[in-house]
Amino acid sequence: MQLVSAINRFGWGQRDDSPLDTSLHDWLSRQLDAPDTAVFRNVRSCSEGLIALREQRRAKMQGDPLVTPIFQADVAAQLDNLLLTEQPFRERLAWFWLNHFTVSLRQGSTKAVLGTYMREAIRPHVTGRFSDMLLAVMRHPAMLMYLDNTSSIGPNSPAGRKSHHGLNENLARECLELHTVSPAAGYSQTDVTSFAAILTGWSIDMKAEQPGFVFREKAHEPGEKTVMGQTFPEGEDGGVQALHFLGTHPATYRHIATQMVGHFISDTPAPQDVSHIASVLQNSDGDLRAASLALATLHDTNRTGSKFRTPMDYATAVMRALSLGGKPSQPDDPHSPAHVLYAAFSSLGQPLWKAPLPNGWSDSAAEWSAPADMLARTDWAWRLAAHVQTGDPMEIAHIALGPALRPQTELAMHHAGSRQDALTLLFSSPEFQRR
Amino acid sequence: MMIHRRTALLGLAASWTLGRSSLAFAGPAGGPDDPRLVVILLRGALDGLSAVTPYGDADLKTHRRDLVLPEPGQEGGLLDLGGFYGLHPSLQTLHALYREEQMLPVHAVAGHYRSRSHFEAQDYLESGADNRLNSGWLNRAVASLQGKTNRPDGYGLAMGLTIPLLLRGSARVGSYAPAGSQHPGEDLYHQISALNASDPVTGPAFKNALKARGFSDAAMTGMQTSSISGKPHKPDAFTQLSTAAGQMLSTLHGPRIAALEIGGWDTHAAQLGRLGSPLAQLDRGIEALRQSLGENWKHTVVLAMTEFGRTVRMNGTGGTDHGTGTVTFLAGGAVAGGKVGGTWPGLRPSQLFENRDLAPTTDLRAVAAGVLCDHLHLPPQALATVFPGPRTDPMKGLITSA
Numbered sequence: 001m002q003l004v005s006a007i008n009r010f011g012w013g014q015r016d017d018s019p020l021d022t023s024l025h026d027w028l029s030r031q032l033d034a035p036d037t038a039v040f041r042n043v044r045s046c047s048e049g050l051i052a053l054r055e056q057r058r059a060k061m062q063g064d065p066l067v068t069p070i071f072q073a074d075v076a077a078q079l080d081n082l083l084l085t086e087q088p089f090r091e092r093l094a095w096f097w098l099n100h101f102t103v104s105l106r107q108g109s110t111k112a113v114l115g116t117y118m119r120e121a122i123r124p125h126v127t128g129r130f131s132d133m134l135l136a137v138m139r140h141p142a143m144l145m146y147l148d149n150t151s152s153i154g155p156n157s158p159a160g161r162k163s164h165h166g167l168n169e170n171l172a173r174e175c176l177e178l179h180t181v182s183p184a185a186g187y188s189q190t191d192v193t194s195f196a197a198i199l200t201g202w203s204i205d206m207k208a209e210q211p212g213f214v215f216r217e218k219a220h221e222p223g224e225k226t227v228m229g230q231t232f233p234e235g236e237d238g239g240v241q242a243l244h245f246l247g248t249h250p251a252t253y254r255h256i257a258t259q260m261v262g263h264f265i266s267d268t269p270a271p272q273d274v275s276h277i278a279s280v281l282q283n284s285d286g287d288l289r290a291a292s293l294a295l296a297t298l299h300d301t302n303r304t305g306s307k308f309r310t311p312m313d314y315a316t317a318v319m320r321a322l323s324l325g326g327k328p329s330q331p332d333d334p335h336s337p338a339h340v341l342y343a344a345f346s347s348l349g350q351p352l353w354k355a356p357l358p359n360g361w362s363d364s365a366a367e368w369s370a371p372a373d374m375l376a377r378t379d380w381a382w383r384l385a386a387h388v389q390t391g392d393p394m395e396i397a398h399i400a401l402g403p404a405l406r407p408q409t410e411l412a413m414h415h416a417g418s419r420q421d422a423l424t425l426l427f428s429s430p431e432f433q434r435r
Numbered sequence: 436m437m438i439h440r441r442t443a444l445l446g447l448a449a450s451w452t453l454g455r456s457s458l459a460f461a462g463p464a465g466g467p468d469d470p471r472l473v474v475i476l477l478r479g480a481l482d483g484l485s486a487v488t489p490y491g492d493a494d495l496k497t498h499r500r501d502l503v504l505p506e507p508g509q510e511g512g513l514l515d516l517g518g519f520y521g522l523h524p525s526l527q528t529l530h531a532l533y534r535e536e537q538m539l540p541v542h543a544v545a546g547h548y549r550s551r552s553h554f555e556a557q558d559y560l561e562s563g564a565d566n567r568l569n570s571g572w573l574n575r576a577v578a579s580l581q582g583k584t585n586r587p588d589g590y591g592l593a594m595g596l597t598i599p600l601l602l603r604g605s606a607r608v609g610s611y612a613p614a615g616s617q618h619p620g621e622d623l624y625h626q627i628s629a630l631n632a633s634d635p636v637t638g639p640a641f642k643n644a645l646k647a648r649g650f651s652d653a654a655m656t657g658m659q660t661s662s663i664s665g666k667p668h669k670p671d672a673f674t675q676l677s678t679a680a681g682q683m684l685s686t687l688h689g690p691r692i693a694a695l696e697i698g699g700w701d702t703h704a705a706q707l708g709r710l711g712s713p714l715a716q717l718d719r720g721i722e723a724l725r726q727s728l729g730e731n732w733k734h735t736v737v738l739a740m741t742e743f744g745r746t747v748r749m750n751g752t753g754g755t756d757h758g759t760g761t762v763t764f765l766a767g768g769a770v771a772g773g774k775v776g777g778t779w780p781g782l783r784p785s786q787l788f789e790n791r792d793l794a795p796t797t798d799l800r801a802v803a804a805g806v807l808c809d810h811l812h813l814p815p816q817a818l819a820t821v822f823p824g825p826r827t828d829p830m831k832g833l834i835t836s837a
Contacts, residue, residue, distance in 0.1 A: 371640045372647075374640040374644055378619065378641075379618040417553055430631050433636075
């Protein structure tokens with residue numbers, strides 16, 4: 001039971017069937033050493049998503065009739081994994097990196113490919129090298145659409161001279177600012193413009209039999225470019241080299257170390273913790289597996305911090321505590337566990353894949369603990385708990401919180417007049433708001 | 436533990452929920468003279484000795500002097516029920532009904548189980564068995580009524596939370612849940628606020644949230660009933676539900692059986708001050724039922740029951756803990772009232788159950804079976820299905836023979 005709090009911190013909330021007879025380091029490393037066990041039923045590939053999008057555009061269809069089922073299948077599969085995963089640490093890392101490299105439904109036509117973005121660009125790399133994930137992200141149609149790179153054209157390229165269109169700096173800027181070195185590295189506007197020129201031509205071929213990433217030679221800005229003092233050749237390889245340079249830059253390691261410590265250890269990362277993770281990344285050539293496990297060691301030696309659950313954390317933890325889910329959710333069934341969870345993310349303020357801006361969802365308590373937020377959690381939990389007809393609330397509380405369960409909460413639950421009230425008290429306790 | 440699918444609920448049932456009380460219906464399409472049955476679940480364990488106080492028992496005050504109200508006739512005293520028992524003064528309507536011979540408390544009742552866990556005991560109470568079943572005795576009773584089990588459509592609008600186990604099962608039930616009322620009651624909110632009070636983040640958040648919710652609740656004064664006793668104040672949630680239940684039970688081809696629930700009984704501390712409010716709510720709800728049932732009240736039985744009683748002795752915080760025997764109430768035009776039913780077991784220490792609880796002398800199932808057989812005309816042979824396990828002999832004399 002000593003492990004429960006760490007398991008909550010690194011996973012998605014304790015579920016009754018999770019094993020506890022191991023050390024934290026073993027529990028975590030086993031998940032990262034084994035292959036990804038997530039199951040994705042009935043989901044489509046990136047090309048299939050793009051074909052659906054192409055057909056909708058060609059026939060001028062309204063209301064996304066072809067894309068929606070593809071999207072729903074991914075929602076059902078991905079949220080089922082959240083509820084049922086046997087690798088909650090790996091699963092948390094996947095969602096952490098997705099948030100780091102946010103692609104949102106709020107912009108662009110990303111709905112058709114957002115699920116594949118998570119499955120194809122993020123998940124395969126959560127225990128690999130950061131620079132590999134960066135490259136996969138930057139070449140993925142979801143990111144190219146979301147941050148407008150498909151319309152960025154080198155002004156001196158053949159296409160640019162013909163159309164008089166030019167650069168769109170969006171992807172280049174966010175890549176520098178959010179994804180890699182961050183403003184702390186001190187890059188200039190000239191660096192942003194040069195990097196945008198490097199990325200010209202990184203686009204999507206919608207006309208191909210298997211639509212997907214394409215390097216458009218004719219839209220690529222000719223000539224060498226310099227970013228942060230480093231010169232890169234013309235062509236697709238210049239971009240690959242630039243991304244490798246940025247993806248292995250010490251400033252990038254420092255930036256992502258800050259993000260990781262912020263997510264797993266404390267809202268206000270201690271400088272020595274950040275330095276430690278950054279050095280692990282530096283010494284391992286950006287090995288995310290090593291950095292992730294180093295977080296566990298940090299947690300072991302510094303248990304004072306607490307992390308407030310985001311709405312996504314909270315709703316998932318409640319449903320896992322209640323052992324909801326089990327059978328695969330049917331994508332079109334609005335009452336399946338995955339859809340209950342999907343609706344909860346929305347009503348609690350963190351709609352799935354709809355971050356307002358490219359910097360993703362906040363990781364800090366202040367962002368999620370407004371009075372209305374707290375009441376929304378309680379009301380949602382109360383409605384959900386009405387459906388719980390079996391099980392001992394005390395047992396659920398002990399499994400979910402372990403030693404973090406306060407005697408005060410236990411007493412209040414013990415005195416509750418109904419199962420629904422007892423569970424609502426549990427899910428409204430301050431300790432359940434933390435992971 | 437699976438979440439119940441709404442698709443399953445839609446066809447079979449749903450419920451109307453307001454605050455901590457809720458309502459669900461079962462029953463056949465009926466004619467105007469059909470018997471009506473309303474079952475009220477008092478969740479949280481009602482202290483029977485406070486609701487119907489045996490002030491004539493000399494041992495009472497040795498156990499709980501500070502919890503006993505003055506005798507009938509004195510200021511703030513009990514309402515007399517024939518010289519030995521007195522009704523809690525918050526139960527004015529029930530007392531008036533008693534005097535009209537339409538209210539019958541049965542004392543020292545308990546379920547056939549011996550559990551002091553709310554959750555287990557409520558499951559058993561509603562299952563009508565020694566273990567938890569997937570259906571409730573009231574649903575099985577409906578299913579056993581000839582030709583009345585499967586009305587083609589559920590009654591009303593399905594927006595609700597859940598059907599109590601009591602009404603779950605193979606017979607169709609209809610249900611309701613008005614929008615905007617799907618949140619906990621004030622009492623639970625206050626407990627939650629107290630639970631968070633010392634937390635620097637969630638403490639102020641809950642405090643402010645409840646303040647805001649209080650304002651908004653006051654702002655949108657809900658439905659006004661055709662005013663009971665002419666007072667303009669807003670009826671509480673349970674009264675609203677009771678009114679709605681009475682109206683629906685009165686419609687020509689509407690349901691004939693309803694289940695409601697009301698909480699607030701778990702008085703572990705400061706019982707003397709806390710019990711009046713839920714008792715008064717219950718009392719107002721029964722008055723609302725009587726009003727809205729109108730002419731049909733004479734065909735009605737209201738059965739109010741709780742999962743177990745509370746300790747005879749007061750605990751260290753002015754309250755009582757989980758016990759065994761308690762009281763159950765029958766009210767309605769069809770009830771043979773004006774007396775107190777059951778057998779009084781006495782309160783000497785040797786007479787208490789496990790030297791702490793009121794000893795049960797009547798099985799709650801026998802009371803329910805008496806109502807089902809004599810009021811709803813449930814065939815006696817169906818009792819084995821409605822209440823599986825040891826044979827249940829229906830209690831006689833609960834219903835008027837008219």
